[in-house]
Amino acid sequence: AETHHYNFVVQQTLEHRLCRAHNILTVNGQYPGPTLQVRNGDTLVIKVLNSGKYNVTIHWHGIRQMRTQWADGPEYVTQCPIKPGATYTYRFPIENQEGTFWWHAHARFLRATVHGALIVLPKLGSPYPFPTPKHEIPIILGEWWNRDVISVQRLAIFTGGAPNVSDAYTINGQPGDLYPCSSKGTARFPVKSGDTVLLRIINAALNQQLFFKVANHRLTVVEADAAYTKPFTTSTLMLGPGQTTNVLLTADQTPGRYYMAARAYASAQNAPFDNTTTTAILEYTSAKKGVPSRPVLPQLPAFNDTATVTAFSAQLKSLAKVEVPTKIDENLFFTIGLGFVNCAPGPRCQGPNNTRFAASMNNVSFVLPRRASLLQAYFQNIPGIFTTDFPPVPPIKFNYTGNVPRALWQPKFGTKLYKLKFGSTVQIVLQDTGIFSTEDHPMHLHGYHFFVVGQGFGNFNARRDTPTFNLIDPPARNTIDVPVGGWSVIRFVADNPGVWLFHCHIDTHLAWGLAMSFLVENGVGKLQSVSPPPADLPPC
Ligand code: C2O
Numbered sequence: 001a002e003t004h005h006y007n008f009v010v011q012q013t014l015e016h017r018l019c020r021a022h023n024i025l026t027v028n029g030q031y032p033g034p035t036l037q038v039r040n041g042d043t044l045v046i047k048v049l050n051s052g053k054y055n056v057t058i059h060w061h062g063i064r065q066m067r068t069q070w071a072d073g074p075e076y077v078t079q080c081p082i083k084p085g086a087t088y089t090y091r092f093p094i095e096n097q098e099g100t101f102w103w104h105a106h107a108r109f110l111r112a113t114v115h116g117a118l119i120v121l122p123k124l125g126s127p128y129p130f131p132t133p134k135h136e137i138p139i140i141l142g143e144w145w146n147r148d149v150i151s152v153q154r155l156a157i158f159t160g161g162a163p164n165v166s167d168a169y170t171i172n173g174q175p176g177d178l179y180p181c182s183s184k185g186t187a188r189f190p191v192k193s194g195d196t197v198l199l200r201i202i203n204a205a206l207n208q209q210l211f212f213k214v215a216n217h218r219l220t221v222v223e224a225d226a227a228y229t230k231p232f233t234t235s236t237l238m239l240g241p242g243q244t245t246n247v248l249l250t251a252d253q254t255p256g257r258y259y260m261a262a263r264a265y266a267s268a269q270n271a272p273f274d275n276t277t278t279t280a281i282l283e284y285t286s287a288k289k290g291v292p293s294r295p296v297l298p299q300l301p302a303f304n305d306t307a308t309v310t311a312f313s314a315q316l317k318s319l320a321k322v323e324v325p326t327k328i329d330e331n332l333f334f335t336i337g338l339g340f341v342n343c344a345p346g347p348r349c350q351g352p353n354n355t356r357f358a359a360s361m362n363n364v365s366f367v368l369p370r371r372a373s374l375l376q377a378y379f380q381n382i383p384g385i386f387t388t389d390f391p392p393v394p395p396i397k398f399n400y401t402g403n404v405p406r407a408l409w410q411p412k413f414g415t416k417l418y419k420l421k422f423g424s425t426v427q428i429v430l431q432d433t434g435i436f437s438t439e440d441h442p443m444h445l446h447g448y449h450f451f452v453v454g455q456g457f458g459n460f461n462a463r464r465d466t467p468t469f470n471l472i473d474p475p476a477r478n479t480i481d482v483p484v485g486g487w488s489v490i491r492f493v494a495d496n497p498g499v500w501l502f503h504c505h506i507d508t509h510l511a512w513g514l515a516m517s518f519l520v521e522n523g524v525g526k527l528q529s530v531s532p533p534p535a536d537l538p539p540c
Helices: 149-158 306-314 374-379 460-468 508-510
Strands: 003-017 021-028 036-039 043-050 058-061 087-093 099-105 116-123 135-144 168-171 188-191 196-203 211-213 219-224 227-234 238-241 242-248 257-265 275-283 330-342 355-361 362-366 413-414 417-420 425-432 442-446 450-457 477-482 486-493 498-504 515-520
Touching: 003 036, 021 417, 058 087, 058 227, 058 306, 058 477, 087 219, 099 196, 099 242, 116 135, 116 196, 149 355, 149 508, 168 275, 196 211, 196 238, 238 242, 306 450, 362 515, 374 515, 425 442, 425 477, 442 486, 450 460, 477 486, 498 508
Parallel strands: 003 043, 036 116, 135 196, 188 275, 330 425, 362 413, 417 515
Antiparallel strands: 003 021, 043 087, 058 099, 099 116, 135 168, 196 242, 211 238, 211 257, 219 227, 219 242, 257 275, 330 355, 355 362, 425 486, 442 477, 442 498, 450 486, 498 515
8 A cells, every 4th residue: 555645736727718718726727636546545645735815625525534534624524724825734544445536625616626536446456346448537527617616606695596607517627619719628538449448427516417428429337436336338427516427438439539528407497507518529549531520419318307317326236235234223304405594684685585595404504613613623522613403304294395385495504413323323314395496416425435225206205115225236325316306315334433514515505504414423442533633733
């Protein structure tokens, strides 16, 4: 096992997109940021210097951080932000994990441009559970904003109307041929006829679920969220923000040029979105002259094609048999709701009738502390930062996916944690609601990899739905799509002590409070404890 040292300098960088110059926040002047490639068992040491103008933190999405909780990264959860001019060093081993991960800023909307791939290869000498590909291509899907993302966030939070939508989707930082002034930069991937390559696809978009397709080529899915899956072949993928999918692609078509393309999957009926398409080009190195210069464009599903999404996720199964907890200690039921809260008239209150947007789980809209991070408050017994009374079930029963009474549209603010005993087995039913609008939500749990044992539409019904759970080979994920107007059920063992954020990976929803945190209480013994914070942990 090796130790890898990296320097990340967070800085403002001038980039040109969509016919204009724009100053964005990057790591080391790169957008997307540097790809880190390590092996299972290696240790990473990343020194982050904040040379930008905003407070920032970095999160290592999907890495479990067993006993390295202080390196997880979400601001005010496991650390206070790194202030401009300050540094913080993230240090953590990769323990029994491999696949496609990514890193991103976890402070306000900064991850829009501060993100990159984190690839964990198998240990030296251990092969993939599929034929070794000729080469690998990281593909990062993103969103481009012509305006400063912090101002986008302000708009999203304080207006009662639609949040601003992005100006383009991107593949590896480039909008691609179909957008103005974008042909020159379009990402190109050369491939030799007959070769099989591994695409490591990451959805780093701020707010948008995306369909992904490569013209004329079939994709064999072999991994999702850094867990191997039983291989299956499909033409279309859907990734929610935060999710990753690895596919094998064989260059078995007429030598030529083919677009790979991504476009929105928009499940909410009334939410605005950008219906444009981002493209990159798969180029056969043997393509002869005389091949039409315009690459073939794949036909992507309609923006509201939920049937394709459902069919895709139903095919995801763990490669191996897995150990799913069957005796459940903690049976939790969390509703996911969008809604409004009243506010005092002013610039921060621009919704209808003196309101602004708020989102909640079990009617609690999550508020980040400011004086100390949750983990610090827990570790150092700082009172008044959080409470541990997050409700295990919704405050009242209602027809979740029907027309919800207006009284339920107004959540309560709180910094509420739910305590889990170390080693307990947990089931969470995640139920989308019709509070304001049903919508597909990519829910991400820090510090864990959970099994997705069931998914469906309408209201979850324990008696009817529990017997249909897959307890044999459910996929292990870190980010799960809760279907629009439906439910997902996840299970895991609370074997990682610490404070772990659980949230919607649509950043607008996160900013509205669609989050909660678990506090997994220390077990007995060294291996299960939270160790003292590193000396350079940023102060609040
Ligand atoms: Cu990918 Cu809480 O984040």
